[in-house]
Amino acid sequence: EVQLVQSGAEVKKPGESLKISCKGSGYRFTSYWVAWVRQMPGKGLEWMGIIYPGDSDTRYSPSFQGQVTISADKSINTAYLQWSTLKASDSAIYYCARQLASTSFGVWYYYGMDVWGQGTTVTVSS
């Protein structure tokens, strides 16, 4: 079964750092991009960025560039999303998802996100 399993809920204080994880199984992890998506309480979906675990090529949404770091450890089929300094406004559910894509002559073409993790709830409060 193809699945992404995310790390558990986190409660942090403003100013603290955090790294959450997303472990893939049931497919070749290094051959698919992994996306991170934020959903703030009662709000819609926001794309944060994607990473290709095969070579760690990473693309960020302009809204999140410099605010978070996306990484991956292909040896353990795991992608990560991290913050160096959390703010209360980072409180949200964070999803990872497998991003369908194809490549031609070095250009990537993206389609939908077909497999999703269960979400990690991050609460930042003093």
Next chain:
Amino acid sequence: DIQLTQSPSSLSVSVGDRVTITCRASQSIGSYLNWYQQKPGKAPRLLIYSTSSLLSGVPSRFSGGGSGTDFTLTISSLQPEDFATYYCQQSYSGLPFGQGTKLEIK
């Protein structure tokens, strides 16, 4: 940045209704448009990618159409399990989502 605008933001509908949700892009995105369903407390689920390709396992009452800047998601006969929020997403430049359309019981 390419913006996506979904309409309506919410819709009151009944079981058996034919439902159409629209997604408009601020510039042409070819056929790089995807649709998701999200139920409360659950992760989103991909329904349709590349405008009209139904993901395996998605009921055939769901269909997608359009090209360029105007796209639609149609549910031919709404079932009780279809009450949810639906999001479009473009994958032509970045991967932003529309703001969502919530289907509510009339």
